[in-house]
Amino acid sequence: MDDKTAAFRDFWPYYLQEHAHAGTRAMHYAGTSLVVLLIAALPVAGKWWMIPAMPLAGYGFAWIGHSLIEHNRPATFRYPFWSLRADFVMWFRFLTGRMGRDLKRAGVRPDGSIDPALRREL
Numbered sequence: 799m800d801d802k803t804a805a806f807r808d809f810w811p812y813y814l815q816e817h818a819h820a821g822t823r824a825m826h827y828a829g830t831s832l833v834v835l836l837i838a839a840l841p842v843a844g845k846w847w848m849i850p851a852m853p854l855a856g857y858g859f860a861w862i863g864h865s866l867i868e869h870n871r872p873a874t875f876r877y878p879f880w881s882l883r884a885d886f887v888m889w890f891r892f893l894t895g896r897m898g899r900d901l902k903r904a905g906v907r908p909d910g911s912i913d914p915a916l917r918r919e920l
Contacts, residue, residue: 812873823892833855
């Protein structure tokens with residue numbers, strides 16, 4: 799898949815499968831929430847150190863989740879733009895209660911396993 803030409807809808811199921819364990823997704827939600835808080839606080843606090851803290855906060859939590867829970871390599875390394883977009887989509891869908899439906903469509907089971915018939919490789 800080429801980051802510049804592929805459709806996001808083709809990447810999304812793969813991304814969800816790379817985040818099959820609830821703990822990995824929770825680490826992403828924590829990191830993304832912290833990034834959103836830093837973005838919101840920046841104009842009020844005027845602390846410019848918050849800008850370089852944003853990727854550290856977001857990626858730090860995510861990469862710990864991949865290393866300790868999912869035991870895989872973050873999709874960010876191969877698909878940086880789609881991964882960034884997918885992370886915010888995943889966070890928003892979690893907040894709005896729609897992640898379960900997407901996980902089911904992607905073949906991600908509640909126990910963190912993936913339906914082999916729906917396994918995506920890019």
